[in-house]
Amino acid sequence: MIDYYATKSQPITRLMVWQAYKRVQSNRGSGGIDGMDWDYLEEHTGKELYKLWNRLSSGSYYPQAVKRVGIPKKDGGTRYLGVPTLLDRIAQEVVRTHLERILDPIFSAHSYGYRKGKSAHQAVEASMKNCINHDFVIDLDIKGYFDTIDHGLLLKGLTYYCKDKWVALYVRRWLEAGVITEDGMYQDSITGTPQGGVISPLLSNLFLHIAFDKWMEKNHGEKPFERYADDVVVHCKTERQARYMRWQIESRLSSCKLEMHPKKTKIVNLRGRSDRKYPRSYDFLGFKIKPHIIQCRDKARLMPGVFISQKSKQSAFKKFRELNLHKWRKPITEIAKVLNPIVRGLSNYYQKFWDGMLSHVWHQLNCRILKWVKWEKGLYGKAAKRWLRLRYKHNPGLFLHWRWVHP
Secondary structure, eight states, rough: OTTTOOOOSSHHHHOHHHHHHHHHHHOOEEEEEEOHHHHHHHHTHHHHHHHHHHHHHHHHHHOOOOEEEEETTSSSOEEEEEEEOOHHHHHHHHHHEEEEEEEOOOOOOOBOOTTTTHHOOOOOOOHHHHHHHHEEEEEHHHHBBHHHOOHHHEEEEEEHOOOOOHHHHHHHHHTTSSSTTTTSSSSOOOSSSOOOSSHHHHHHHHIIIIIHHHHHHHTTSSOEEEETTEEEEESSHHHHHHHHHHHHHHHHHHTTTTOOOTTEEEESSSOOOOOOOOOEEEEEEEEEEEEEEEEEEEEEEEEEEEEEHHHHHHHHHHHHHOOOGGGOOSOOOHHHHHHHHHHHHHHHTTTTTTTGGHHHHHHHHHHHHHHHHHHHHHOOOOHHHHHHHHHHHHTTTGGGOOOOOOO
């Protein structure tokens, strides 16, 4: 009989490894440098998980280097992920599950990223509400945050909140595991926690909890803020207060070996009086928060509102453009099957606050579908529009976005 609760020198049971495997398997992420894929691991689950548990529970587990993978950013740059092997990902999930129970209750209520019961929408909503009583905002950007986290300070904070030595042992080994670059070269990991690791979001939250959240609550508790991972917004009432806080935050981050991005960090004046000229809006988690005029009884007032950001719009347009719909020689029902999951994802995220936020995006998508009609049916001008409107009349739910903007 297998004892799933058996342990050795480290308090890690086989059940903990099995549960971690099931959670990681549900995400089905890509493999690392060892070439192991999910087909192999699912075929040899018992053998591989037993070896992993044996090493974790005896203290002899050492992770392999992570595989560096570059993905394009919205602003045109490249974000590098560090992809662990599947077994290392399972091992990280074991520690993450244990560590999250200890750390999450102590995290600030103003921290929204990668936490159960917290979401990006909650962060955006809180940011908009805080703008009602605060005319100025510090839109904070930390330069290369995930790549510049100091290992010594991180481990010091970890051991302060978590007394389990086996957790610190394995976290240190993951931090120092190294990176295999795209050309196959090995690089040491001197600083940072690689994006792509299962435990990286929790460790990065811990570091900023100490470096920023607790410091803000202790020294500037009257100034509200929202933090989602390394995206931070701080609210101030006056220009003078905002300039002072910018300097204070820069000094604090520097003492924690982090650098405020000099160009991307900015003070935003939503509707206050100022001696200098500042931007009038800021982007936060794909949304743009800016003042707009609303009618309150018989008086017009300038109030903060949430809109889709220009970068998010361009990203949606690019996604539709790259599909090259007009070149598809398929029935319109097949096109709907491809587009509807994309539309559902966009609407679930961006139309959380009001349905009309993506109307311009849906108009552009209708134009691309109309272009397909012209190419596929050989129709032009009004005839193409009549054909598409007839499809809408017979089946208004064919495309999900027709619920908000019909052809």
